[in-house]
Amino acid sequence: MEIYLDNAATTKPSKALLPLFSAHVESEWKNPSAMYPPAVAAERQLRAARETLAGAVHADPAGVVFTSGGTEGANTAILRGYRAAGEKKLHFITSAYEHPCVYECFRALETAGHSVDYIRPRADGKIHPEDVAEKVREDTALVSVMHVNNETGAVNDIAGIAAAVKAKNPGTAVHADGVQGYGKCPLDFGGSALDYYTASAHKLHGLKGTGVLFYKKNAPLKPYLLGGGQEKGLRSGTENTFGILAFARAVEEYMAHREEWVAHMAALKAYLLDKLSDIPDMRIFSPADGAPHILNLAFPGMRGEVLLHLLEQKKIYISTGSACSSHKKRAGSRVHQALGVPADITQGVVRLSFCPENTEEEMETAAAAIKEALAGFRGFIRR
Structure with missing residues (x-):
């Protein structure tokens, strides 16, 4: 055994995905960007998937970008989700125990000449809002602190962190890596001061290679992948239709239980x-x-x-x-x-x-x- x-x-993919796969192979494999009726039907399915995924964290379905997973989502938010100031070097904040997909982004920003503060957790294993807010400056462009630490399971008060950051500098963007928290730990993204939240399907009994980036309407998000202009121009590339629908189905099942x-x-x-x-x-x-x-x-x-x-x-x-x-x-x-x-x-x-x-x-x-x-x-x- x-x-x-x-x-x-x-996680093991849910058995609830099997009927979806059969339907995808038989008839529902059309490109959702095409104009004929079966493709339009595929686009409608993607729209419904946005609503499902957004509903799990009370986000606006209009602020959903489908990605290839947590790494792409985090890279997009951190490297393309802040307001640049010409050639001026800016300030960023993250925690000292982020997942590599976040941590290495900030290392890259440092290499490019920006400054980064790495907040250490307290004895309780958490990153506290006041510790983050203390480091916020006038030139702080973006803050990123994970929802749930992927090794210890410590749950950070990311809504509190976002509120504390915005109170100090309303122009600072705030991202949270939600890969380990999405679906498992409640979050009201829409009602929070967070600008970005990222998740990955394969952590919740969906499939590898699919993820989601939630963003607020006024967030300064710019495209990370360029091309055909899919996802409102924010993420070019033909959508992974089956992976997205499988993600939504897995989330439906998870949220129901x-x-x-x-x-x-x-x-x-x-x-x-x-x-x-x-x-x-x-x-x-x-x-x-x-x-x-x-x-x-x-x-x-x-x-x-x-x-x-x-x-x-x-x-x-x-x-x-x-x-x-x-x-x-x-x-x-x-x-x-x-x-x-x-x-x-x-x-x-x-x-x-x-x-x-x-x-x-x-x-x-x-x-x-x-x-x-x-x-x-x-x-x-x-x-």
């Missing part, structure tokens, strides 16, 4: 923690009020990568952090470095992440396997 506990990396599913994942997280609670020196990095689907732990004396491979021999799949950084050589996670975790502990961090299909039986099996691995190898593998 396979036990998949890496849902923060990607959200309260039940979120409670189920939170219960599984608590159940697994209870089963592991007798392990000496276990470190827990996920806040008690964090996202329901992410549990971040470390077992001093056991490297996270070693534990991952020991568990995979039993077909139990976990991760050591962000999948997007798994092939990079690094001295521990940048997220945990930002949290002030000692280097020897960061080497032992693992992430277990859940979906509605996971069960208590799987948690029991995983806990037993972790304990067995620690009993056999902990203390022998230090560095």
